[in-house]
Amino acid sequence: MFESAELGHKIDKASFRKEVPKLRADLLDVQYDVLQKREFPVVILVSGVDGSGKGETINLLYSWMDPRHISTLAFSTPTDEERERPFMWRYWRALPPKGKVGIFAGSWYSLPIAERIAGTMRRSELDQRLDDINRFEAMLVNEGALVLKFWFHLSKDGQKKRLKALEKNPRTAWRVTKASYDRLKTYDKLQDVAGHVLRVSNTAHAPWIIVEGTDDEYRSLTVGRIVLESMKKRLQQDALVRVPVAPPIQRTIDEKNLLTELDLGHKLGKKDYERELAKYQGRLSELVRDPRFTARHSLVVVFEGADAAGKGGAIRRSVEAIDARQYQIIPIAAPTEEERAQPYLWRFWRHLPRTGRIGIFDRSWYGRVLVERVEGFCSEADWLRAYAEINDFEHQLAAAGAVVVKFWLQISADEQLRRFKERQDTEFKRFKITDEDWRNRDKWDQYVTAVCDMVDRTSTGLAPWTLVEANDKNFARVKVLQTLCERIEAAIRGEGETK
C-alpha cells in the first residue's frame, strides 16, 4: 500500500520556487470559479502518520488559496451535544456548503483507526464502520461533493527523523509532544490498521491519495497539483458521476398492494376512543419520563400520509401526553437556502433530538421518495439512491439509541374528498385547501406506487413502518399512541439493540 511513498521523493528548492507562483494563481482561480458556481463543496480529508506534514499542508492550502472560503474542522473529544447524537452528527454539522472548501483535520476515519490500534474495536466492527463510511462518501459524491482523501506517509525511520527535525525548529517544536513519540511505538500497528482501512475504503468515487511526507517541497507541490487538477476536472464535469444503485422494484401484476389490503373500515366509537386515548396517553406520559428511556434513548417519530389523512390531529393527540419541554415538532417545508447548499439529509440531521428528548417530524426525509419522486423534483437516480441512504441514516439513529417510529396514515380517495369539502366550509383558516391539494389528488395512483415502494424498501427491523388505517380518526389516533408506547417499551426492554 505505502511502497511508492517510501522512495524518498524529493523536489529541489529551485524547481519548487519556479512552479509555485503559477500554481498559486491557478489555485486561486479555480477556487473562485467553484465559489461563483456554488454547485458543489470540496471536502478534503487530511490524515496520516504523525510528523508527516498534515498541519503544514493545511496551512499551506490556506496560504495558497483564499483562506476566507476555507474552513478547517478539527475533531477532538466530542462535546456532550455531540455525544448524545449518532457518531456522524459532528461531521454532518461540519460539512462545507456548496462553493466552499472544508478541510477535515482528523475525520470519520480517525476514531475507528485509533480504537482499532488500542484494541477497543473488533475487526468486524471496524469493517462494519468502513462499510458505513463508504456509503456515506458515496452519498457525498452523489450529492455532487468533490471528496479528496489524503494520507501522508512516512517510513518508520523517516518518522523518527521528521520528529527530530520538527523539534529542532522553534517554530514547529510545539507540534512534537510526548504522544508523538508514543505513537512511534505503535508505528507498525498503525501501518497494519491503516493499510487495511485504506484498502477497504479506496473506492472508485473517493479514492485515497497517498503522499510521501518526508520532503516539504515534494509534499506541498504534490498536494497543490492534485487539489488544483481535481477541482478543475470537477468543474468541467457536465453530469454528476453516480454511484450505481439498485433499479426500481418490479410491481406485481395483479391489483393487490400494501394499501389496497388495508382494512379502512376499522372504527372506534366515542366511548371506546376516550377510554383508549386516556389509557395510552397515560402510558406514554409515563414511558417518556422513565429513566430507562431518558438516560439512554431518544425518540424520533415520522408522520407521513395522504393530504387530509389526519397527521396534525394524530400529532396533537400524541404530544398532549408529553411535557412541551421534552419534545420538538419539526414541520418540513421547502428547504432554506442554507439547506439547499448541503446534501439532502443535512436538514434532518440538524434537528435530531438529544438523549432523553423527542423529535416529531411532520413530513420528513421521505419527501424524497414521495412528493419529489412523483412531482419529478429530483431525478430517478436521486430518489432511487435515497432508499439506501435513508436506511443508513435510520440505522445510525437506532445505533445511537433512538427509537425510530414511522407512521403512514392512509385514507380512501372518497374519504379524502369528503374531508376536502368539509375543510372548505370550516371557519378555521388552518384548514384552507389549496390548489396543490387538488392537484395531488389527481396523482393518487402514482402516490400509491411510491408509498408501496417506500414501505417495501425502508421498513427495517430497527425502523419499521406502521401503516395506519385512518378513515376513522379515532381509530388512527389510538393506533398511533399504542404503537408509540409499544415501541418505547420494547426499547426499554432492550429489544432492537444494535450494539
Next chain:
Amino acid sequence: MFESAELGHKIDKASFRKEVPKLRADLLDVQYDVLQKREFPVVILVSGVDGSGKGETINLLYSWMDPRHISTLAFSTPTDEERERPFMWRYWRALPPKGKVGIFAGSWYSLPIAERIAGTMRRSELDQRLDDINRFEAMLVNEGALVLKFWFHLSKDGQKKRLKALEKNPRTAWRVTKASYDRLKTYDKLQDVAGHVLRVSNTAHAPWIIVEGTDDEYRSLTVGRIVLESMKKRLQQDALVRVPVAPPIQRTIDEKNLLTELDLGHKLGKKDYERELAKYQGRLSELVRDPRFTARHSLVVVFEGADAAGKGGAIRRSVEAIDARQYQIIPIAAPTEEERAQPYLWRFWRHLPRTGRIGIFDRSWYGRVLVERVEGFCSEADWLRAYAEINDFEHQLAAAGAVVVKFWLQISADEQLRRFKERQDTEFKRFKITDEDWRNRDKWDQYVTAVCDMVDRTSTGLAPWTLVEANDKNFARVKVLQTLCERIEAAIRGEGETK
C-alpha cells in the same frame, strides 16, 4: 406587585366551556396570519412559582394553536458548548424565526433569580444583569419581536394547596418533586427577589403580565386572551414601536477628524518588515497556544476597512502564525434567508468561537453602522441603536473571556485609486474590481463620517478600536500582528477582566 394575583380569581367551568371554541379558532387564525406574514417572531416567557401552572399553560397553548409552529425551549444545565460562550448564547440560538412562536420555559431571568435566592449573586450583580436583560429585550422589540412575559403567581397557602392537588392526580403527580416542597420553604425569599426583578424589568416595551395561577380556567382563559389580543395588536401595528436611542453625534466644525489625523506616511522597509513579521508571528504563535490563553479565553478579531485597504493580506499574515485547526475565518456577505428571519446580530452570535478558539471576522457586525448606514439599507433608527447593541454584544463577549480586537484599516483616496487600477491589471481573478467598488469610492466622505462615529461610539475599554495606517502594507500587517500579541498578553496578565 402580586396583590391583584391573590384575590382568588375564578372562572366557572360553564363560562369557560362557552368561550373556549371561539378563542381557539381566533388563536389559530391569528397564528396563521403571523406565520404567513413572517414579519416578526412571538417570544413568550413562562415563569413563576412552582405549581402555578407553567407547564399546563405551555401545553394548553400547544393544544389551542398549531403545535407545529411553536417551539418550546427548556434550559437546564448548560451544555459544554454553551458554557464556553457568553451567558446569552443559549438564548440567542433558541430564538424563534419571524412568523413562529417560541416559548421559553425558564428564560434569561431564571438563573439570576435562582442565584440571588441561593445568595451566590450580589444585589449589584443582579441589577447589572437586569440592565443587560432590559437592553436585550429592547433590542428584540426594536427588531420587531412581540415579547410576552408571563409570571404565574400563587399565595404561599395557595402554592401548598396546588402541590397537594397536583400530587393527588396521577396524570400530574410527577410534576411534584422533593424540590417543589423545598421551594415552598424559600417562598418568601422568591417573592422578595421576584418582586424586585419584575419591578426593574417591567419596561414599557416588554412589561410583565402577572397571572394568578390558582384556578385552571381563570389562568387558561387569561393567557389565551392576552396572547390573542397581543398578536392581533402587533399585526395591526403599522410601524415598529421604537425604544428611543441617543441622537446622531454632532460633528466638529473644522476639518479635523480621526482619519485625517492618521499619519498614512508610516512605512516599513523590506528588511525591517521581514524581521518584525517573523518576530510577531512567532510571538502570536506561542501566545495562542499558551495554556493561560486556551483555558480561559477566546479571541474575536474584527477586520474592517476601506475597499482595497488590505484586509485580506493582513488576515493572511496573521493566521500564518496559527494552526488552521484553531481558527475560523468568517467572511461576512449578505445574510442568508435563515439569518434574515432573526435579529440583526444573530448571524454573528452563531459564529462565536469556543474557549481556546479564534474567530476572525472579515467584515462584521459593524456593517450596520457603515455600509448599511451609508447605503440606506436600514433606517436611521436602526443604525443609531446599533451602537449600543454592539457595545452590549462585545461587553458580553469580553465578560465571557473573549479578547475582542477590532481593526480599521485606512488608506488615502489616492492609494485606493492606485490599488484599484493595479487590481484591474492583475491576472488573479480574486482581485476583480466590481462596479460597486467604484460606487463606494464616490461616497468616500460619507464613509469617513460613518467611521468616525463608529469609533467614537464603540471604542470601549474592553473592546477598543485600533486604527491602522495602511497605505504601506508592510507597516499595516506588522501593526495588526503586534496589536494582536499585545492584547492577548494583556488578557493573560488579567487586564480588562470584568468578573
